[in-house]
Amino acid sequence: MGARTGKEYIEGIKERNTEVWIHGEKVDDVTTHPAFKNVVESVAGLYDLQHEKPEKMLYTSPKSGEKVGLSFIAPKTKEDLFKRREMHTEWAAFSGGMMGRSPDYLNTSIMAFGTANQFFAQAGGGSDQFAKNAADYYEYARENDISLTHTLIHPQVNRSKLTQSEQKDPFLSARITKKTSDGIIVNGCRLLATLGGITDELVVFPSTINRTPGTTDDPFAFAFAIPNNTKGLKFLSRESFDYGKSKWDHPLGARFDESDAIISFEDVLVPWERVFVCESTDICNRTYTETNAVIHMTHQVICKSIVKTEFILGVVVSMMEAIGIDQFMHVKEKASEIMVILEVMRSHLYKAEHNAKIDQYGNMTPDFEPLNAARNWFPKMYQRMNEIIKILGASGLMALPTEADFSNTDVGPLVHRYTQGANINGEERVQLFRLAWDISISAFGNRQALYEYYFFGDPVRMSNAYYDGFDKQPYKDMVTNFLNKAKKEAGIL
Numbered sequence: 001m002g003a004r005t006g007k008e009y010i011e012g013i014k015e016r017n018t019e020v021w022i023h024g025e026k027v028d029d030v031t032t033h034p035a036f037k038n039v040v041e042s043v044a045g046l047y048d049l050q051h052e053k054p055e056k057m058l059y060t061s062p063k064s065g066e067k068v069g070l071s072f073i074a075p076k077t078k079e080d081l082f083k084r085r086e087m088h089t090e091w092a093a094f095s096g097g098m099m100g101r102s103p104d105y106l107n108t109s110i111m112a113f114g115t116a117n118q119f120f121a122q123a124g125g126g127s128d129q130f131a132k133n134a135a136d137y138y139e140y141a142r143e144n145d146i147s148l149t150h151t152l153i154h155p156q157v158n159r160s161k162l163t164q165s166e167q168k169d170p171f172l173s174a175r176i177t178k179k180t181s182d183g184i185i186v187n188g189c190r191l192l193a194t195l196g197g198i199t200d201e202l203v204v205f206p207s208t209i210n211r212t213p214g215t216t217d218d219p220f221a222f223a224f225a226i227p228n229n230t231k232g233l234k235f236l237s238r239e240s241f242d243y244g245k246s247k248w249d250h251p252l253g254a255r256f257d258e259s260d261a262i263i264s265f266e267d268v269l270v271p272w273e274r275v276f277v278c279e280s281t282d283i284c285n286r287t288y289t290e291t292n293a294v295i296h297m298t299h300q301v302i303c304k305s306i307v308k309t310e311f312i313l314g315v316v317v318s319m320m321e322a323i324g325i326d327q328f329m330h331v332k333e334k335a336s337e338i339m340v341i342l343e344v345m346r347s348h349l350y351k352a353e354h355n356a357k358i359d360q361y362g363n364m365t366p367d368f369e370p371l372n373a374a375r376n377w378f379p380k381m382y383q384r385m386n387e388i389i390k391i392l393g394a395s396g397l398m399a400l401p402t403e404a405d406f407s408n409t410d411v412g413p414l415v416h417r418y419t420q421g422a423n424i425n426g427e428e429r430v431q432l433f434r435l436a437w438d439i440s441i442s443a444f445g446n447r448q449a450l451y452e453y454y455f456f457g458d459p460v461r462m463s464n465a466y467y468d469g470f471d472k473q474p475y476k477d478m479v480t481n482f483l484n485k486a487k488k489e490a491g492i493l
């Protein structure tokens with residue numbers, strides 16, 4: 001099949017007819033339902049972009065010879081990484097970086113699982129079945145341009161309990177309840193599927209927050225991929241932040257609200273050929289790092305974050321000029337903070353790509369050190385950028401008449417006049433400030449802030465892992481040597 005068009009993506013999810021629930025109702029058709037249709041159109045726009053810019057977005061499949069999405073590429077050279085970066089950048093620019101789950105995010109992980117497939121052989125009790133499954137799934141997803149959502153975490157319930165089996169209801173978090181000759185049977189719940197219900201398939205990732213290999217956590221430790229319309233699977237979507245307003249009024253929320261869903265499994269049969277890990281906490285804990293999936297995913301994330309920063313910078317400097325605050329020292333100082341964030345992020349990406357090396361699976365893999373630093377830093381910087389928009393926008397983020405006000409013959413001329421800016425007319429200024437509002441204040445904007453803070457994991461635990469994994473010895477030696485020198489000079493050593 002090769003790379004799909006937007007139309008093919010829409011037809012695909014329409015046909016699947018996934019069981020999605022929202023606002024207390026079962027959705028008949030996500031492609032026409034008001035909560036999903038705009039974001040479905042946006043995802044379709046991404047798929048169309050593959051065909052509008054084939055030289056940037058596609059490559060030739062090593063298997064079929066067809067043109068397939070470049071986000072699936074198994075990079076073999078630095079050139080491949082540069083090309084993949086350009087592809088990620090194109091998709092991110094489509095939404096100003098506001099679609100965190102453009103399909104390239106998960107495509108890179110499926111590539112890493114598929115090419116590092118021998119890793120999964122360990123999970124097969126000596127059999128190569130799981131390794132074959134991972135490789136086959138990569139090929140299937142790439143050749144058919146399958147769109148994916150994923151779930152990683154256990155429901156919150158009681159985080160003080162170390163294992164899921166210690167929860168008051170040990171059958172609440174999704175777990176393997178039975179194994180048959182056909183596959184595993186899964187029951188319970190997993191969180192949190194962004195784009196849930198509007199993709200072709202669901203990948204249930206190995207959760208890295210299981211604790212105790214070989215014991216009570218193993219029934220909760222698995223990885224697999226299944227079609228969204230698998231029997232017993234329900235997507236329980238959160239309230240939509242696309243309020244059905246015009247794209248002028250809600251420039252982001254009316255286009256890119258990706259939705260997030262709780263996933264419910266009721267006697268879901270996962271066929272053996274779709275299982276990558278079965279009952280192994282130890283393997284789940286190591287999958288991301290040892291397949292290098294985390295590195296390839298972070299490469300996509302940092303490309304997206306750079307585009308998002310560029311977009312926010314554009315909004316901020318335009319706002320500054322629009323209301324004539326661009327000469328004030330503290331205002332420029334705040335905008336320059338965003339410029340610094342942008343340059344730092346670009347430097348991290350540059351170093352990661354230029355220090356890339358072939359890994360044990362034959363993939364050209366970016367240097368994780370700068371990517372890891374960037375993914376630990378950006379979630380906090382994103383909150384600061386939002387704060388800067390609010391500090392600089394002030395009442396302009398509330399004095400925001402709607403499209404309907406502007407076109408009303410009574411109040412239109414008034415609002416047009418009253419909202420004019422220094423270098424911009426009222427309608428243009430409100431349009432710009434509505435964009436700033438949708439980034440930083442609306443429900444859509446606040447969800448973005450939460451997303452950026454948490455989507456890659458809890459930043460506190462991530463920073464602890466970063467601290468623990470950082471090679472601190474050279475710096476301690478540096479200080480010891482310095483102090484020893486001083487001691488020698490003082491005749492103590």
Ligand SMILES: Cc1cc2nc3c(=O)[nH]c(=O)nc-3n(C[C@H](O)[C@H](O)[C@H](O)COP(=O)(O)OP(=O)(O)OC[C@H]3O[C@@H](n4cnc5c(N)ncnc54)[C@H](O)[C@@H]3O)c2cc1C
Pocket residue numbers: 150151152153154156159191192193194195260447450451454455456457458460461
């Ligand atoms: C908008 C959004 C979209 C998301 N999309 C996806 C998705 O598509 N797929 C997916 O799988 N996941 C997704 N996630 C989930 C994301 O991976 C988690 O939010 C993240 O891993 C944190 O886990 P949690 O939300 O369960 O927070 P918790 O682990 O419950 O943490 C809540 C608070 O308690 C503290 N805390 C809890 N336990 C501990 C502990 N043991 N030690 C120290 N502190 C602790 C945390 O620091 C935090 O402050 C999404 C999240 C958001 C907000």
